[in-house]
Amino acid sequence: xxxxxxxxxxxxxxxxxxxxxxxxxxxxxxxxxxxxxxxxxxxxxxxxxxxxxxxxxxxxxxxxxxxxxxxxxxxxxxxxxxxxxxxxxxxxxxxxxxxxxxxxxxxxxxxxxxxxxxxxxxxxxxxxxxxxxxxxx
Amino acid sequence: xxxxxxxxxxxxxxxxxxxxxxxxxxxxxxxxxxxxxxxxxxxxxxxxxxxxxxxxxxxxxxxxxxxxxxxxxxxxxxxxxxxxxxxxxxxxxxxxxxxxxxxxxxxxxxxxxxxxxxxxxxxxxxxxxxxxxxxxxxxxxxxxxxxxxxxxxxxxxxxxxxxxxxxxxxxxxxxxxxxxxxxxxxxxxxxxxxxxxxxxxxxxxxxxxxxxxxxxxxxxxxxxxxxxxxxxxxxxxxxxxxxxxxxxxxxxxxxxxxxxxxxxxxxxxxxxxxxxxxxxxxxxxxxxxxxxxxxxxxxxxxxxxxxxxxxxxxxxxxxxxxxxxxxxxxxxxxxxxxxxxxxxxxxxxxxxxxxxxxxxxxxxxxxxxxxxxxxxxxxxxxxxxxxxxxxxxxx
Numbered sequence: 091x092x093x094x095x096x097x098x099x100x101x102x103x104x105x106x107x108x109x110x111x112x113x114x115x116x117x118x119x120x121x122x123x124x125x126x127x128x129x130x131x132x133x134x135x136x137x138x139x140x141x142x143x144x145x146x147x148x149x150x151x152x153x154x155x156x157x158x159x160x161x162x163x164x165x166x167x168x169x170x171x172x173x174x175x176x177x178x179x180x181x182x183x184x185x186x187x188x189x190x191x192x193x194x195x196x197x198x199x200x201x202x203x204x205x206x207x208x209x210x211x212x213x214x215x216x217x218x219x220x221x222x223x224x225x226x227x
Numbered sequence: 228x229x230x231x232x233x234x235x236x237x238x239x240x241x242x243x244x245x246x247x248x249x250x251x252x253x254x255x256x257x258x259x260x261x262x263x264x265x266x267x268x269x270x271x272x273x274x275x276x277x278x279x280x281x282x283x284x285x286x287x288x289x290x291x292x293x294x295x296x297x298x299x300x301x302x303x304x305x306x307x308x309x310x311x312x313x314x315x316x317x318x319x320x321x322x323x324x325x326x327x328x329x330x331x332x333x334x335x336x337x338x339x340x341x342x343x344x345x346x347x348x349x350x351x352x353x354x355x356x357x358x359x360x361x362x363x364x365x366x367x368x369x370x371x372x373x374x375x376x377x378x379x380x381x382x383x384x385x386x387x388x389x390x391x392x393x394x395x396x397x398x399x400x401x402x403x404x405x406x407x408x409x410x411x412x413x414x415x416x417x418x419x420x421x422x423x424x425x426x427x428x429x430x431x432x433x434x435x436x437x438x439x440x441x442x443x444x445x446x447x448x449x450x451x452x453x454x455x456x457x458x459x460x461x462x463x464x465x466x467x468x469x470x471x472x473x474x475x476x477x478x479x480x481x482x483x484x485x486x487x488x489x490x491x492x493x494x495x496x497x498x499x500x501x502x503x504x505x506x507x508x509x510x511x512x513x514x515x516x517x518x519x520x521x522x523x524x525x526x527x528x529x530x531x532x533x534x535x536x537x538x539x540x541x542x543x544x545x546x547x548x549x550x551x552x553x554x555x556x557x558x559x560x561x562x563x564x565x566x567x568x569x570x571x572x573x574x575x576x577x578x579x580x581x582x583x584x585x586x587x588x589x590x591x592x593x594x595x596x597x598x599x600x601x602x603x604x605x606x607x608x609x610x611x612x613x614x615x616x617x618x619x620x621x622x
Contacts, residue, residue, distance in 0.1 A: 127409065136411065136445070138352055153577060167495060171528060174577035178621035179377040181280045183370035184326055184347065184357075187316065190275075194260045 110214040112160045114225035115199070117208045120144070124209070124224045130165050132209060134176070135186045140207060148189040149201055149210040157195070161211045164227045276318045284375040285309040285333075286582075286617030294611035295599030296566075296588050297385050308617055309333030310373060314343070323348045330373060342373075342395055353406070358399040364417060364439055365391070365452055367489040367502055375619030379498055379532055381570055381584035382615065384519035386536030387502050389597060390562070391485075393430050396421035410444035417454075426597040428463035428475065432456040432483065450489040458483035460512050462560075468601055469551045477560070481509030498523040498530065513540040513596075515562050528575070534568040540593060555604065561594025570615075578622055584615040 114129055121142045131137035132148045140146045151158035153170060162168050168176065177188040192198045195216035202210040203220040210221075217223055286308040293300045298307070312330040319325055328343035345359030362369050366387065371377040372394060382388075398419015405412040416438050422431045437454030458478045466475030489502040503518040515538055523532035539562060546557035570584030589610035595603040602608070 134445070137406070170577045171574040172495070174621070175377060175574075175580075178280075178282065178374065178578075179371055182282060182314065182328075182374040182377060182621070184343070184345075184361075187278055196257070196260045 111226065112157050112164065112211050113214045113217060113223045114161075114165075114209065114211050114227060115202055115217070115221040116140075116210075116224040117202055117206050118222055119206055120209070120222075120224070122222070122224060126165060126225065126227055129209070129225060129227065133162075133166055133189070134168075135180050140209070144207045147205055147208045149198060149205075149208060150189045150191045151198065151211070152191040152193050155193075157211065157213050161227070278316045279313065280316070280622065281311070281313045282374050282376055282619070282621045283311045284373075284617060284619045286381070286615060288613060288615040288617075290614070291612040292606070292608055293599055293602040294588070294595075294608050295602065296586070296611050296613050297382060297389065299613050299615075300599070307334045308615075311337075312342070312373065319346070322350065353404040355402045355404075356399070357402075360395055360397050361400065361417075361419075362394060363391075363396050363421070363435075364400070364415065365437070365454055365485055365487055366504075367448075367450055367491065367500065369394075374621065375582070375617065376578075376580055376621040378619075379500070379521065379523050379530060379572055380534065380568070381582040381617050384502075384521065384534050384536040384566070384568070385586075385588075386517045386519050386538040386564065386566055387504050390426070390506060390513075390515055390517065390538065392425040392597075393421055393423045393432065395423070396432070396435060398435065410442065412440065412442045415439040415441075420456075425460065427460075427465050427477075429459075429461045431459040433459075433480075437485075446492060446494050448489075448491045448493075450487075452485070452487045452489075454485045456483050457481070458508050458512070460508070460510075465550070465600060469555070471551065473551050476510075477512040478508050478510035483508040483512075496525055498525065498532070511545055511557060511560065513546070513560050513562055513594075514542040515540050523572075529571055529573050531571040532568075534566075534570075536566045536568075537564070538596065539563045540596075543593065558594050559600055559604070560596075562596035563591060563593035564588055564596060565590040579618065579620045582615070582617045582619065584613075584617075586613045586615070587611075588613075 114124065121140055124141055128141055132146050138146055162173060180186045192201055195212040198210045198212050199221050202208045288299045288308055290296060290299045290301055310330055310332040312328060314328040317325045324347045326343055326345055326347060329339045330342045331337040331339040341360060343361060345357050345361050347355060347357045349355050362372060364370065368378055368383050396419040398417060400415055400417035402413055402415040418436050420433050420435060433456060435454060435456040437452065439452045441448065441450045457480050459480050460478040462475040462477050466473050484507045487502060487504040491500040500521045501519065505516050507514045517538035519534055519536035521532055521534040523530050543561055546560055548557050549555065550557045550559060566586055566588040568584055568586040570582060573581045575581060587610065591609060
């Protein structure tokens with residue numbers, strides 16, 4: 091029985107199919123918490139600063155990723171097509187560029203843990219000691 | 228080398244799951260992912276300082292007659308709506324960027340033209356200074372005038388966007404952003420000059436000065452703009468149509484003013500946009516008042532819309548003479564028109580939208596504005612229908 095539950099817990103950690111909730115992560119030297127609205131503003135080009143005043147560098151999961159869809163559903167309220175239209179307007183009016191996109195939770199953690207001022211999001215099940223969770227939206 | 232540390236918990240995971248072959252497969256997949264991300268990091272390091280974006284449009288448009296609304300006649304022409312643009316953003320320093328936008332249009336035999344070439348500097352988070360060639364920022368959609376993908380319509384409402392054909396100027400602007408709790412106000416002052424081909428001929432604007440205020444809470448947007456310039460307008464295109472030489476100068480260094488108020492509402496479902504503008508130019512060039520109201524609603528990937536627009540010239544008293552002596556009165560320059568559009572945008576996939584539009588223009592009582600003058604004089608046309616099918620993309 092004990093062995094079974096261990097396997098269950100371990101497979102939860104490993105399996106990408108076990109979609110838990112999305113969490114917002116930050117660089118270890120960044121702020122310890124952030125509000126939903128502050129995260130929304132960073133991902134919709136309304137703000138370029140973290141709550142502690144340092145320049146924010148947001149990262150996105152690549153298009154089509156289920157965690158990306160979950161994040162935007164909860165935080166910005168925009169679907170993939172609306173986001174694309176929003177960013178093309180920002181880009182072609184010279185107001186800014188969309189966040190860099192990463193293809194996996196591992197890549198997201200690697201970039202966030204190595205980039206001061208960075209902010210990203212991953213599935214809660216992928217959290218490890220390299221990054222810190224600053225918001226559960 | 229941090230990656231090696233990431234692999235340590237994986238090794239533990241392998242140990243904990245040795246009983247399960249399924250988990251071993253998962254672990255291998257995860258290690259593969261780690262390798263991919265290391266590769267991606269290597270790739271990402273080199274392309275951060277230069278970014279390329281582009282947009283593309285193509286489509287067909289056809290009108291019920293040769294009235295020439297938005298330049299469209301009975302003859303279907305694919306090339307007329309086609310354009311392709313490439314934009315490069317180069318980081319000079321962390322606070323300074325150079326931006327270049329090249330646009331090639333089918334109607335101009337795809338000759339690439341530089342629409343943007345400017346240097347932008349952000350001394351602080353809220354202040355942006357730009358100098359170079361930029362869009363004249365007088366309309367809500369001026370900055371994305373040709374980026375069909377960023378617009379809800381098949382084309383911007385011609386009642387407001389039609390009379391002013393100049394699109395770019397050379398100069399400088401300064402924008403300051405005031406951020407409030409859940410809204411922001413952007414104030415932009417701009418100055419410069421331009422010399423371009425307008426609807427009817429050569430348009431030169433000197434000593435442009437303008438101020439633009441935009442407030443938004445990200446659902447509502449309210450915008451006001453006022454601009455002034457010394458305008459010289461020579462309707463050479465109209466003059467060429469005359470069998471005898473005519474004086475086609477409509478404004479010669481006279482004061483030209485532009486005022487505009489715009490508002491939009493976008494809650495993710497409803498998309499409502501309206502602009503009201505006034506153009507005043509000393510001389511024979513028509514002073515016009517114009518407005519439109521556009522209402523759209525998103526149903527999944529479909530966004531149908533309706534638009535009503537209106538334009539009317541206000542200074543007929545300045546055009547009582549003859550444009551061509553004994554043949555054509557100056558009143559051909561007068562404007563009056565109502566236009567109604569019904570259309571839809573269909574987002575087939577992020578980055579590509581198809582649009583279909585039917586526009587009906589009528590009420591040409593005072594004059595033909597910038598419609599096809601020769602046809603309008605020779606025919607008793609009182610209205611025109613324009614059908615448009617268009618693909619817009621951004622990448």
